[in-house]
Amino acid sequence: MADNQGIKDMIDTKDTKTAPASGxxxxxxxxxxxxxxxxxxxxxxxxxxEEVPYGYSPEEASIEAKRCIQCKKPFCIEGCPxxxxxxxxxxxxxxxxxxxxxxxxxxxxSLPAICGRVCPQEDQCExxxxxxxxxxxxxxxxxxxxxxxxxYEAAHGNINIEVTGSIDKKVAIVGGGxxxxxxxxxxxxxxxxxxxxxxxxxxxxxxxxxxxxxRLPKEIVLSNLKVLENMGVKVYKNIVVGKTFSIDELMxxxxxxxxxxxxxxxTPKFLNxxxxxxxxxxxxxxxxxxxxxxxxxxxxxxxTPVKRGKTLVVFGAGNTAMDSVRTGLxxxxxxxxxxxxxxxxxxxxxxxEVHHAEQEGIKFEFLINPVRFIGDESHTVTGxxxxxxxxxxxxxxxxxxxxxxxxxxxxxxxDAAIIAIGTNANPIVPSSTPGMNLNKWGYIIAxxxxxxTTKKGVFAGGDIVTGAATVILAMGAGRKAAVAIDEYLxxxxx
Amino acid sequence: xxxxxxKKNMGEGVNLYEIHAPDIASKAKPGQFIILRVHGEGERxxxxxANSDQKKGTITALVQTVGKTSHLLSELNExxxxxxxxxxxxxxxxxxxxxxxxxxxxxxxIAVLYPIARALKEAGNRVISIIGARRTDLLxxxxxxxxxxxxxxxxxxxxxxxxxxxxxxxxxxxxxxxKEKIDRVIAVGPxxxxxxxxxxxxxxxxxxVVSLNPIMIDGxxxxxxxxxxxxxxxxxxxxxxxxFDGHLVDFNNLMNRLRFYKKEEAQSYECHNKEHHG
Numbered sequence: 081m082a083d084n085q086g087i088k089d090m091i092d093t094k095d096t097k098t099a100p101a102s103g104x105x106x107x108x109x110x111x112x113x114x115x116x117x118x119x120x121x122x123x124x125x126x127x128x129x130e131e132v133p134y135g136y137s138p139e140e141a142s143i144e145a146k147r148c149i150q151c152k153k154p155f156c157i158e159g160c161p162x163x164x165x166x167x168x169x170x171x172x173x174x175x176x177x178x179x180x181x182x183x184x185x186x187x188x189x190s191l192p193a194i195c196g197r198v199c200p201q202e203d204q205c206e207x208x209x210x211x212x213x214x215x216x217x218x219x220x221x222x223x224x225x226x227x228x229x230x231x232y233e234a235a236h237g238n239i240n241i242e243v244t245g246s247i248d249k250k251v252a253i254v255g256g257g258x259x260x261x262x263x264x265x266x267x268x269x270x271x272x273x274x275x276x277x278x279x280x281x282x283x284x285x286x287x288x289x290x291x292x293x294x295r296l297p298k299e300i301v302l303s304n305l306k307v308l309e310n311m312g313v314k315v316y317k318n319i320v321v322g323k324t325f326s327i328d329e330l331m332x333x334x335x336x337x338x339x340x341x342x343x344x345x346x347t348p349k350f351l352n353x354x355x356x357x358x359x360x361x362x363x364x365x366x367x368x369x370x371x372x373x374x375x376x377x378x379x380x381x382x383x384t385p386v387k388r389g390k391t392l393v394v395f396g397a398g399n400t401a402m403d404s405v406r407t408g409l410x411x412x413x414x415x416x417x418x419x420x421x422x423x424x425x426x427x428x429x430x431x432x433e434v435h436h437a438e439q440e441g442i443k444f445e446f447l448i449n450p451v452r453f454i455g456d457e458s459h460t461v462t463g464x465x466x467x468x469x470x471x472x473x474x475x476x477x478x479x480x481x482x483x484x485x486x487x488x489x490x491x492x493x494x495d496a497a498i499i500a501i502g503t504n505a506n507p508i509v510p511s512s513t514p515g516m517n518l519n520k521w522g523y524i525i526a527x528x529x530x531x532x533t534t535k536k537g538v539f540a541g542g543d544i545v546t547g548a549a550t551v552i553l554a555m556g557a558g559r560k561a562a563v564a565i566d567e568y569l570x571x572x573x574x
Numbered sequence: 575x576x577x578x579x580x581k582k583n584m585g586e587g588v589n590l591y592e593i594h595a596p597d598i599a600s601k602a603k604p605g606q607f608i609i610l611r612v613h614g615e616g617e618r619x620x621x622x623x624a625n626s627d628q629k630k631g632t633i634t635a636l637v638q639t640v641g642k643t644s645h646l647l648s649e650l651n652e653x654x655x656x657x658x659x660x661x662x663x664x665x666x667x668x669x670x671x672x673x674x675x676x677x678x679x680x681x682x683x684i685a686v687l688y689p690i691a692r693a694l695k696e697a698g699n700r701v702i703s704i705i706g707a708r709r710t711d712l713l714x715x716x717x718x719x720x721x722x723x724x725x726x727x728x729x730x731x732x733x734x735x736x737x738x739x740x741x742x743x744x745x746x747x748x749x750x751x752x753k754e755k756i757d758r759v760i761a762v763g764p765x766x767x768x769x770x771x772x773x774x775x776x777x778x779x780x781x782x783v784v785s786l787n788p789i790m791i792d793g794x795x796x797x798x799x800x801x802x803x804x805x806x807x808x809x810x811x812x813x814x815x816x817x818f819d820g821h822l823v824d825f826n827n828l829m830n831r832l833r834f835y836k837k838e839e840a841q842s843y844e845c846h847n848k849e850h851h852g
Contacts, residue, residue: 279794281611281618281658289796318660320794324597348798350808357808357827359834363798369791374617383642384617384791385838459830506795507813 106149110211114218115144122439126409129293129377132436136228138178145174147211148220155208156222161556162189162262166205166222173225182233185226190241190265190307191258191555193234193300196227198291199552200430234303240310245271249569252277252336254321254509257285258551259342259542261308262558263565268311270566275314275336277321282373285344286551289373290365290400292407295433298372322508327516331537338537338565341524342558345543346506350499351395355453360387360461364396364404364500371407389495391415393464395450396500397427399550402437404498409440413496416442421449421469421482447471447482451489453497465491503548513538523547531561536574539565575655576610579632585712587639588682589648590624596631598623598661604689605667605785605817608635609793611658612646619643620790620800622762622816623662624685633661636682636714642843663793664816668783671698673757676748677723678704678741678771680763684714686785687762692722694760700724702748702756706741706767710734742770749778756780761820765829772820782820786811788831803827 117133117140119125125132136144148170156166164185172181185192201223206212212219233239251267253260256278268274282288287301309315321327321343330336348363350356367386370376374384392413394405397420409416418437420427423446427434438444447469454463468488471480505522516535517525524533524540531539541557543549568574580592598608607622625634639648650656667690675694679687684705695701703723707713708731720726727744728736737744741763748754759782761771768784775782788811790800795813802811803824809815 279660280792281660289792318658319597320660320663323661323663323794324601344796347795347810347813350798350801352808357801357803357824357831359831366791366797366799369797374791375615379838379842382615382617383842385835385842387835387838458833459827460834508794 109147109149110214110217112143112147114147114221115140115224116221117224119436122436122441125294126440129410131297132294135231136224138176138228138232141173141178141225141228141232142176144221144225145170148174149211151210155210156205156220159205159208161204161552162195162559164188164205164226169229170220170222170225173229178229178232179237181229182237182239185229186241188559189555190262190269191304192226193230194258194287194296194304195552195555196223196225196230197296197300198550199223200550202431204552234300239303239307241265241269241307243269243271243311247271247273247569249273249337250275250335251565251569252330252334252339254327254330254339254341255279255285255343255542255544256283256315256317257342257344257542257554258287259344259554259558259561260285260340261305262555263340263342263539263541263562264313265308265311266559266562267565268308268313272566272569273314274312275316276308277319277325277330278315278317279320279343280373281317283315283317285342289369290403291551292368292372292403294406294410295403320508322512327509327513327535327538337569338539340531340558340561340565341509341533341538341540341544342542342554343506343509343544344554345503345548346522347504348499349502349504351450351501353450353452355455355461356499358453358455358459358461360455360495361453361497361499364394364400364498365503367404367498368400368407371411377411386411387496388412391417391492391494392496392498393417393419393492393494394498394500395419396502397422397429398500398502399429399433401498401500402429402433404500405442406433406437406440408496408498409442418442418444419448419450419466420444420446422479423447423471426479449482449484450497454491461494461497463491463493464497465489503543505544505547509544521547529560530564531557532564532568532574537568575657576659577655578650578652579630581650581652584636584682584714586681586708587648588636589639590634590636590685591647592632592634593656593659594631595633595659595661598659599626599631599633600628602626602633602662603666604669604693605686606662606664607787607793607816608633608659608661609663609790610635610647610656610660612643612650613657616646616657617643618658618791618793620663620787620793620812622686622785622787623689625689626662633659634685636685638682641839642846645843645846660793663812665814667693667760667785667817669693669697674700674702674755675758675760676702676704676745676754676756677719678745678759678761678763678767679719680706680741680767682714683763683767683785684719687760688715688718688722690760690762691719695722702754703727704729704741704744704748706730706744706763708732740770741767742774745771745774749774749780758783759820761785765825765832768820768823769825772823772825776821783817784820784823786816786818786823786828788828789835802831
């Protein structure tokens with residue numbers, strides 16, 4: 081379990097030793113150990129959907145804020161996809177001005193309560209934190225502080241955002257997920273007339289249907305959505321752009337001057353093995369949508385059904401796989417496991433999620449590849465046959481390619497299986513928008529810095545451009561697109 | 575909110591709902607579907623559009639009361655609202671001049687078949703329709719089907735109209751006895767009927783299109799709940815369908831997937847009935 085040492089450094093404070101001095105004041109700062117967040121105990125939380133970490137108290141936040149050495153060249157800002165002025169907001173936390181800190185974050189990030197919870201900080205701001213580079217020192221807990229500040233503001237202040245002007249131009253946002261919400265917020269703040277068109281009955285995209293309650297309480301998402309509505313962002317739910325209206329209709333008939341497409345990742349990938357059509361084999365998207373968006377875990381109140389059982393196997397090792405397996409555990413699957421065809425090192429999930437999953441008793445089995453599902457006479461899954469793998473030479477992704485070991489097949493009895501191996505591009509908007517070019521996988525081709533597509537007036541960002549990525553990267557793309565849309569609408573030049 | 579403009583009992587627990595949804599009505603083409611949610615805690619259910627009226631801004635859907643959601647819907651009256659309606663979803667039915675097309679409809683599937691038959695006729699096809707029901711009084715849209723078909727064959731379980739038997743009996747008769755040259759068959763109705771039609775036309779090598787209605791959640795390709803096996807490949811009924819080549823569809827799998835939540839649905843319906851009707 082050598083890898084767990086890294087996890088401990090990120091999450092616990094106990095093992096962090098004093099760092100060498102780099103200045104008088106900083107010497108004191110570097111002596112402070114990283115403050116971990118208190119968590120709901122694993123044995124309790126596996127029986128509920130409440131959030132795992134409790135968040136900092138003001139005292140804890142003030143101590144953690146003191147660890148920031150206010151670098152002259154703050155790498156953390158560069159490491160943040162939306163370039164939050166991290167040292168500045170942490171300084172405000174240290175001085176006790178928590179509401180000021182919130183305002184500082186919101187200069188560049190309209191959804192801090194969400195980012196503080198779901199960003200992979202360990203790969204972004206915290207990865208490049210100077211404090212974390214010191215010997216035996218963990219980076220400043222920037223994510224925890226962001227979350228604290230946002231929650232403090234929600235409890236003690238006014239989270240509404242002021243609209244600074246009024247610009248007589250209409251912008252349509254297609255898809256109310258992280259990318260679209262960011263564009264909507266940024267442009268509305270500047271004064272644009274912004275409308276969001278959402279296919280589902282609720283805004284939020286993956287924040288609502290994908291990320292579970294215990295990682296991101298829906299109440300927090302809803303209060304952030306309320307902020308946008310209070311700003312005057314118009315919201316049209318139950319509209320599938322590409323079906324109800326086309327992009328061309330939005331621009332030609334409905335008078336929109338620009339369109340941003342942020343429709344998210346698309347159709348779930350399957351394994352293409354026999355038996356995958358059996359009932360009880362789910363895509364992660366279906367399973368999570370049933371539980372999160374449709375709230376089937378509260379079956380006394382909500383109508384959408386979800387099955388419960390004893391043994392659940394999730395295939396995949398990204399964040400969605402972790403969300404699925406931990407959700408299964410909470411639904412009552414007492415034996416909930418991850419089967420992954422590569423090894424622990426190649427897992428793409430956040431360390432914190434893996435750590436939480438292991439604390440909760442999720443079993444991880446590596447170098448295992450499913451070859452077929454087995455069902456009963458009612459076409460319901462009862463088992464899965466897998467084979468063991470070994471790692472060969474690195475493949476095109478740079479990760480060592482798993483190779484089957486002949487004769488290693490074995491059968492595991494299961495009640496449910498979840499496939500969490502990614503998504504393909506959703507065809508609805510791309511196929512109904514002439515003049516907008518796609519790459520060979522069907523994702524929209526858009527400029528990395530501006531979100532401009534090959535169709536005039538149409539911008540795109542988030543998973544429909546990059547393929548499945550993270551909330552914060554979608555927000556980063558949204559932020560860049562908002563700047564570019566403003567520029568385009570002011571100058572008229574494409 | 576989507577207002578119910580007209581509600582009509584069609585018998586056998588089937589209700590017709592004309593719903594105010596102008597954006598959907600202006601776009602809906604034969605073969606497409608909507609997803610609706612009756613109330614804020616409700617499930618999302620897919621329903622094929624039976625008719626749309628651009629001028630009135632309405633769409634028509636027929637729903638049989640089988641569980642809690644359809645029951646809640648049936649309790650809504652004219653002038654009341656459905657919480658969410660989204661559409662038109664799915665790929666419209668392929669309409670071209672194929673030559674002679676036989677449209678086979680069973681039960682309230684006939685309501686969905688009607689606009690397809692009409693579009694096929696308008697495209698220049700010779701349309702022969704075969705419609706079936708348990709009894710004459712349960713046979714839907716006979717008049718309308720006659721208006722768009724050069725011939726309408728009827729099959730009832732009790733023989734009270736047309737032949738006594740199934741729509742497949744009428745179809746076999748048409749092919750084997752009347753030696754009708756058929757270029758395409760469209761079948762809309764219960765899964766078992768679409769399977770029987772497909773099994774028969776496979777033997778005769780007549781291209782057959784069926785309209786599938788599996789369990790769905792989002793209806794836009796995101797969740798994959800509606801996947802069906804077509805020619806051994808996984809297809810999503812919501813974005814690849816709902817129409818598929820009947821000769822390639824794994825109907826047994828579809829029927830089993832449709833049954834998967836029967837127990838939960840029955841419990842939910844029972845709970846609801848206890849609470850509300852004591």
